[in-house]
Amino acid sequence: MSAKSSAGAARSGSGTLRTARHTFALAWRIDPPVVGVVVALSLAQTGAVAATGLSQRRVVDAAQSAGGHPLGALVLAVLIGVAGHVTAAAGNRVRYNYQHDLTDRVDLEVNREILTATASIPTLEHLERPDYLNRLELLRRQTGALAGSCWSLSDTAIDVISAGLSVWLLAGVHPALAVLALLAFPPLWAAERAKRSLAAARAATAEDQRLEDRIHRMFLTPETGKEIYLAGAGAVLDETAHAARTRVATVVLKARLGAIGWQLTGWVCYAAGFIAALVLTTWLVARDAASLGDLMLVITLGTQLRLQIRGTVSGYSRVAEAGDTTGHYLWLLAYARRQRPTGTRLVPHTPEHAIQVQDVAFTYPGSQEPVLSGVNLTLRPGSTVAVVGVNGAGKTTLIKLLSGMYAPTAGRIEVGGVPLDELDTMAWRRRLTGAFQDFVRFQLPVRHTVGIGDPDAMDNREEVARAVHEAGADPIVNRLPDGLDTQLGTVYGGAELSQGQWQRLALARALMRRHPLLLVLDEPTAALDPLAEHELYELFMRQAGADPGRITLLVSHRFSTVRGADHIVVLHGGRVSEQGTHAELLVAGGHYAELYRTQAEAYQEEGSR
Ligand SMILES: Nc1ncnc2c1ncn2[C@@H]1O[C@H](COP(=O)(O)OP(=O)(O)OP(=O)(O)O)[C@@H](O)[C@H]1O
CATH class of the missing domain: 3.40.50.300 (P-loop containing nucleotide triphosphate hydrolases)
Structure with missing residues (x-):
């Protein structure tokens, strides 16, 4: 790895940590008791597999032992095994459900942060910069990974610790069995490679994703729909969107297939190692250098180690994915910070x-x-x-x-x-106030469509009525079923206006500010x-x-x-x-x-x- 790329990886790693800390703080702010339950279950989870393996070894050895084991010790072993199993199965399910729920709620918060950061940029230049728009698009599509980053990280940590315990116990049977841990690296490396090529595929197709999305939205809005209908351009646009979608799908599919290939190679390495571990332990049992309980332990931990490594790999992949999105997220926050207005001087009066x-x-x-x-x-x-x-x-x-x-x-x-x-x-x-030729049709109740021209006076009906009157829009509003309270726009089942009527309301909006x-x-x-x-x-x-x-x-x-x-x-x-x-x-x-x-x-x- 070059110095430059390792510095980049370190930056993205520290960025992921920062985001994980941030999303954990958000989750804690949203629901501390649930976060507490998740953390407790996570801690219990770290020792569950090792406890199950040890308990099984003790039970098998006791059953085989000629002298027999004290009943109390056997019952304790069984109880530890049951507790480990219940924690691994039921506890995990509860934990995942809670994590899922917290991730959804944090996702909403993260989206709000993105909107706030975007809205804090004082100029509109960024709305015409493809690099900004592409990053925002990628970010918008991946906020889930970002919101769940603290859980991806904690899941990975749980799997790493519990895999470490398994390896330690396996090494106790025979030091060579610890080599199984090394076989965790090919799948990890393969997953990292697969993730990178998927992220590159997504980044390379961001422009096409935006194009497809925009055309899709054009079909759904009445203003653009009208022109598309008139020009009979639906088929052409659909074709363009389809072509963009196909380009995205082709590039992403290619990356996915490559990813599957890499991951398969990694897992084949592990499977070969596990078979070798079983052969070695059976040989040790035949030579009385290990017990049947040890063989049981190797089978249990070896199978679990596979799952733990898979958990580590998928947790690591999710962390890497969150890391990618984190890059865009931190970039956006830094960009918004850099653009944040520094002016503090009063507007002359x-x-x-x-x-x-x-x-x-x-x-x-x-x-x-x-x-x-x-x-x-x-x-x-x-x-x-x-x-x-x-x-x-x-x-x-x-x-x-x-x-x-x-x-x-x-x-x-x-x-x-x-x-x-x-x-x-x-x-x-x-x-400031004003009106443009390409005015916005705010599909809100009339009083807000107009009132939004001065948010401070938005709920002041008298001011709204004055602006409506000055803009000569009284006849329009008087004809509406609920006057100023009428919902506008067909999208929300409201009243539709003509172009000129919408424009009158836009002018009324400009007149909301009394002394611009x-x-x-x-x-x-x-x-x-x-x-x-x-x-x-x-x-x-x-x-x-x-x-x-x-x-x-x-x-x-x-x-x-x-x-x-x-x-x-x-x-x-x-x-x-x-x-x-x-x-x-x-x-x-x-x-x-x-x-x-x-x-x-x-x-x-x-x-x-
Ligand atoms: N967002 C943009 N990005 C790049 N170029 C732009 C952008 N908006 C306008 N331009 C270019 O800037 C030039 C001036 O545009 P502007 O809209 O200011 O003209 P205008 O005098 O208001 O025209 P009109 O009378 O047609 O409204 C045009 O050549 C246009 O192509």
Whole structure:
């Protein structure tokens, strides 16, 4: 083993130990009495096999002995044998059931920890990084192994100790019988090799597993289902999913077959050793160098040693599997820790808190081409700023940077002179609100679908009703059977809304925050009719005027909306090509004026037809 790989193994070993300690602590927190019973049964289990073997030897020797043994000693031997047997059989069953139950409950906790760690990452960049997504996928599928890691480890320890006792007793009959212990290594080595190739197969197919999973989910959601139906793409997608599933199954099956081969080889070595041990003991009995009781002991312990070694191997495999998952789990926790926001500064409250964008550049993870570069802007409080540009100019990306979803790759963004990454993240998010073209349909009761826009006021019915009213969504809610309490979405048997109605509720959600510092509107009215859109933008402009601390940032392709903004920023090829008021930009006769005139002419032509 190279120095590098042994260091890696040591790291993964200490990681497994750490996770086993952690999962044991979780189990203890969940149910201390049950953990106590499991530990007690585990301790009893370590000596059960040796006790059974010794008892059988004593009974056989007593039966064979001409002088006979004292009855008391014989009864004691029988009682020890019965106790050992009951502990090994019934105690084990009880222990496994309890361990299973605890593992399920710890699994829930581990999943919660994963969600909490994921949610604590302040930006969204990780959601576009394949290495992060692949690891998360592997982790999500293997949390059971992680949750049971403390029991895998304790099972392995029990088997190792009880196998050690067996070997010690066998060596007492003849030292050569201790060699049986060495024969434990080929199966162990084979299991390790098999595990490694299985883990490699799973890691190599993580991308395909994600693809299959995603397609599967696409079939189950109404939004995607509609387009699949219309395009008649079901068969093609099914084929793609099937191909991905087949690739995964083929690679994993190959690894499994290889694993079986290795394990068989290991067990053949052990079987040969056991036969040799029986031949040796029979020879010793024939020469009066051992008793029949010893032969009985060798048969019992040799058979049990096989089971103990198998237990050790499978326990070790489970520990190794947990170790693999542990790697992903610790990586996720460390990643979340590294990304944990360090900012503690307060979000400015003065009316002078302009947002300054200084020489900002941004490249998406995994991409080479910058989407934004050299962007300089000042967004003043109390103003409405419109960002325009052709498709792909970088408008949404700019909004993602300004709201802190992504960190700029170069340059800085300051709020009232404080760098964005030095602000307390949660406090900053509480001052943000907005709506996007690709809004979410939260399939919740209406009051929560809207109220979630400000979790602090989520259960305040008056605030929810106000937001609904301001977004002009009263007629939608009034028609629903239980008003604000109506469950939305067919998935939960609730009421279904039209695209425009869902979008109205998304806008109501954006209006939940009364005094945001930054309100972002990224084409949030695309599903509304022009009149409704006009009314809503009038409302947003009115609110912007009445709230001196608010910066309203809007992205729209409709210039009739854009022209009302206090300041217009034109993005072209990821750079600010022009900025100013509508009048200034028309006079400048640049890109904006050209786009505006083209659109105005198109509308006029349409109107005169
Ligand atoms: N998640 C992503 N990963 C990689 N590239 C991306 C990602 N999102 C957007 N891009 C690229 O960034 C560029 C700008 O995209 P962005 O969505 O900011 O444009 P936009 O001006 O809002 O466009 P539109 O008017 O079509 O909404 C595009 O070329 C797009 O391909």
